[in-house]
Amino acid sequence: MSYETVGKLIDKWLNDPGFRSALRENPEAVIKKMKINLSEEEWVALKKMDWNMSDEALSQRVNKFFS
C-alpha cells in the first residue's frame, strides 16, 4: 500500500485550518472533491476516521494487541 496520497491529505489537514473544518463537517464530500484514488478498503477506513478527535484523544485510543 502506498500512503503518499493519504499522507498528503493528512498534511493538508494539519496545515490548513479551513480544510480541517471542511473535513470535520463533511469528510465524504471533501475527500470526493479531492479525487484521490483509493481502494474500497482505504475508502471505508478513511470514512471511519474521526476527524474531530484531537491527537491527544487519538493517542489515548491506541491499544496494545501484542505484549
Next chain:
Amino acid sequence: MALAAKIIFSETDDLLSPNYKDRVFLQAENFLKVQSLSRSQYQLFKCALDGLREDFQEEEIPPFIYLPRLVCAGLTGDAEIALPLSVATTLLFLGVDILDDLADGDLPSYWKGYQTSQIQLVSATLLSSLPQIAISELEVSETCRDALQRTLAQGLLRMSAGQYQDLSMNGKDNVSSQEVEASVAAKSGEELALFTALAAQFSGAPPDLVKVYTDMGRAIGTAGQLASDCYDIFQAEKSKDLANGTRTFPIALYLEKKTLEERKLFLDLLERAKESEGVVDMIRATLHSSGILRLSAFVVEVYCQRARTLLTAAAPRDIAVSGLEKFIQKNSFF
C-alpha cells in the same frame, strides 16, 4: 442428537470466558509434564509457561488461545473441540515470544538464574518439537494431520523470514514504510494467520475457506502489530522500540516524508533516545506534529476493514461472530 446439540450450545455460550484460558494453561502444563524427559527439563518448560500465564493474567483474550476456539466454533458450532489445538498454539506462541524477548534483549525477570543458552533451548524446543507433538495427538484423519503439520512448518518458515527482515532493519537510516509493513505482515500477521489456518483445517473447512480464515488472521495480526507499535511510541511509559533502535512503522512513515536534513536531525534524536528517556517526548511531539499517529491509525483501520470483509466472506456460525468482531475492533482507533 438434539440433546448433544443443546449441550454444545450451552458450553459455547460464552466463547470468550476466562475459564477457557485457565483450562488451556492447565492442559498445557499437563502436556509439558507428560512430554518432558526429565524433571529439570519440565522445570524449564514450567518456568516459561508460568511466565506466560503471569504476563497474560490481565489480558482478557489472548489471540493464541481464543482465535482457534472462535474459528472452530464458527465452522463447526462446537467450541470444545478447539481445546487441544489451543494448547498447541499456546506452546507455539510461547516459543515465539521467548525468541522475541531474546532478540530484543528484553527477558522478563522470571528467567533470572537461567543461562541464555538454556532459554534459547526452551524456545527452540517450543518451536520445533512440542506443538508438532500436540498436533500429532489431535483426533483427526491422517490426511488432516499431515496438512496441519505442513501448515505449521510453512507458517514458521514465513515468520522466520519476517523476523529476519525485522532484525536487518534495526538502526538503519533508510527504511520505507512498505518494507516495515511487509515485515510486520510476515511476522505478526503470519503468526495469527497460522492460528486461524490451523483451526480452519482442523475443523475440516475446504481449502478456499481455509484461505479466507488464514487471510483474516493475517489482517488481524498485522493491524495488531501496527497498533502495538503506535502504543509503544505514543503511550507506553518506557518505549522498548526506541530504546532498541527498532524502526517501527510510525518511524518509517516519518523518515520517508522528510527532507535529508530533517531526517538527519530525527535520526540523531532516535540515537539519543537509546540512552535518554527524556528525548522520547521530543520524538512524540515531532511525530504528532507531522500527523504520523493519524496516518498510522488510518493504515491500522485499512487492515481492520480487510479483516471485516474477510469475516463476512467466511460467514461463520452466529456464536462466533461477535468474538471475532471483538478481535478486529480491539485494534481499531475508532
